[in-house]
Amino acid sequence: MKADYNETIPNNVNLGDDRRLLRALERWHPAYIQWWKDMGPVNANETEVYLRTAISVDTDGWAHFDHVKMPDYRWGIFLAEPDPDRTIAFGAHKGEPVWADVPGEYRSELRRLIVTQGDTEPASVEQQRELGRTAPSLYDLRNLYQVNVEEGRHLWAMVYLLHAYFGRDGREEADEMLERHAGDPDRPRILKAFNEQTNDWLSFFMFTYFQDRDGKFQLAALAESGFDPLSRTCRFMLTEEAHHMFVGETGVMRVLQRTCELMRQHDSTDVRPFGGINLETVQKWINFHYSICLDLFGSERSTNAANYFSMGLKGRYQETKLDDDHKLDGEQMEIARVTEDGGIDTETISALTAMNLKLRQDYTADSQRGLNRFNKMIAAHDIDVELTLPDEKFNRSIGIYSGIETTPEGEIISGEEWAKRKAQWLPTDEDKTYVNSLMVPVTEPGKMASWIAPPKRGIHGRPVDYEYVLFH
Ligand SMILES: [Fe+2]
Numbered sequence: 001m002k003a004d005y006n007e008t009i010p011n012n013v014n015l016g017d018d019r020r021l022l023r024a025l026e027r028w029h030p031a032y033i034q035w036w037k038d039m040g041p042v043n044a045n046e047t048e049v050y051l052r053t054a055i056s057v058d059t060d061g062w063a064h065f066d067h068v069k070m071p072d073y074r075w076g077i078f079l080a081e082p083d084p085d086r087t088i089a090f091g092a093h094k095g096e097p098v099w100a101d102v103p104g105e106y107r108s109e110l111r112r113l114i115v116t117q118g119d120t121e122p123a124s125v126e127q128q129r130e131l132g133r134t135a136p137s138l139y140d141l142r143n144l145y146q147v148n149v150e151e152g153r154h155l156w157a158m159v160y161l162l163h164a165y166f167g168r169d170g171r172e173e174a175d176e177m178l179e180r181h182a183g184d185p186d187r188p189r190i191l192k193a194f195n196e197q198t199n200d201w202l203s204f205f206m207f208t209y210f211q212d213r214d215g216k217f218q219l220a221a222l223a224e225s226g227f228d229p230l231s232r233t234c235r236f237m238l239t240e241e242a243h244h245m246f247v248g249e250t251g252v253m254r255v256l257q258r259t260c261e262l263m264r265q266h267d268s269t270d271v272r273p274f275g276g277i278n279l280e281t282v283q284k285w286i287n288f289h290y291s292i293c294l295d296l297f298g299s300e301r302s303t304n305a306a307n308y309f310s311m312g313l314k315g316r317y318q319e320t321k322l323d324d325d326h327k328l329d330g331e332q333m334e335i336a337r338v339t340e341d342g343g344i345d346t347e348t349i350s351a352l353t354a355m356n357l358k359l360r361q362d363y364t365a366d367s368q369r370g371l372n373r374f375n376k377m378i379a380a381h382d383i384d385v386e387l388t389l390p391d392e393k394f395n396r397s398i399g400i401y402s403g404i405e406t407t408p409e410g411e412i413i414s415g416e417e418w419a420k421r422k423a424q425w426l427p428t429d430e431d432k433t434y435v436n437s438l439m440v441p442v443t444e445p446g447k448m449a450s451w452i453a454p455p456k457r458g459i460h461g462r463p464v465d466y467e468y469v470l471f472h
């Protein structure tokens with residue numbers, strides 16, 4: 001395939017002048033388009049979608065709106081503008097100028113960080129691929145596709161780094177991004193939560209609320225990196241991530257609003273007979289999505305995480321705003337430990353090895369803020385129910401608590417009791433069947449499915465009943 005890549009791929013990395021990079025992308029691009037057609041949104045190659053396309057990084061250029069067919073979307077490569085005075089903010093190299101190239105001694109660690117991040121991007125597109133069949137409105141369908149094309153662009157961002165800075169093994173890693181697939185028993189995606197299916201729209205809103213927020217925190221930690229191209233790439237990606245979390249938060253909020261309206265109208269906590277989703281059901285979806293997302297942060301105690309920090313490759317959330325020496329040599333901290341008799345006490349560990357825990361705690365605080373807004377809305381309907389994040393020990397597969405079972409409140413229980421009670425806390429087959437029964441497509445402009453309230457406003461100044469998606 002011959003294409004003017006400088007034209008087809010909007011970029012601010014001088015793509016046109018870099019022969020080696022162009023050759024690598026010319027090989028990868030057709031495979032990417034094939035992947036999009038095979039594994040991306042179902043039945044959507046001819047559909048025209050009102051999409052936001054980034055064509056440059058400045059304020060006018062990063063949000064250009066138009067109807068486009070998704071395979072023709074211009075997946076650009078953008079790095080945030082460089083800061084010529086930027087220095088490394090943490091770890092052993094603190095205070096040194098940032099690296100414009102990969103430091104040889106940290107090459108494999110950096111590649112691993114980029115591959116792990118990059119793998120999540122196409123994974124989420126694959127996970128969400130069936131959702132286009134059952135969108136509750138054209139507005140929501142458009143938002144799904146917007147998230148999908150931007151996750152595709154995030155893959156481009158990581159593939160750019162692999163092609164531009166890692167030579168042959170970078171190119172091999174880029175190829176493998178299109179060969180692993182979400183839920184594939186032989187070649188799964190790297191992280192477990194990115195192999196779960198996202199079959200219903202309540203799950204999609206939870207995904208964009210919780211899982212994209214994990215993305216925000218990972219990107220924010222990588223945006224601190226001493227490897228400047230990675231930092232600049234992640235800083236630009238964060239602008240798009242904010243929209244994904246907006247889709248999640250407003251989506252959950254609209255589900256809750258509809259539920260509350262039905263509860264008031266029928267004076268009942270069970271709104272299923274009226275085509276709504278019970279608050280209890282929403283809580284189960286929260287319990288599931290939040291707990292699998294905590295696993296994404298990895299073990300609380302991690303030598304890899306300590307190394308990434310000391311090497312200056314991955315910082316903490318808002319590293320420069322933290323009030324310490326940003327090196328943490330010799331610092332200690334207390335973390336929980338599960339004792340032999342299945343109780344909890346604490347142990348003292350090196351603070352450097354607890355980087356994953358620190359990032360996860362910041363994630364929890366950020367997740368809670370949205371829940372507070374949900375609860376305010378529920379209270380405004382005079383309904384005495386509070387949604388909560390389950391305890392960090394609940395339903396965990398990775399880290400300190402992976403060997404124990406607890407209630408959502410964090411009370412330790414036996415495996416037997418867990419088996420007996422988990423249907424109260426996590427989505428059951430029956431819950432899923434019910435939620436799936438609500439998933440019928442609504443394609444008339446401005447109309448919403450029974451279980452969700454309309455959005456407050458449309459996209460980019462357009463009315464809610466605008467034709468955000470044109471079918472052919
Ligand atoms: Fe992403």
Ligand SMILES: [Fe+2]
Pocket residue numbers: 151212215240241244
């Ligand atoms: Fe995202």
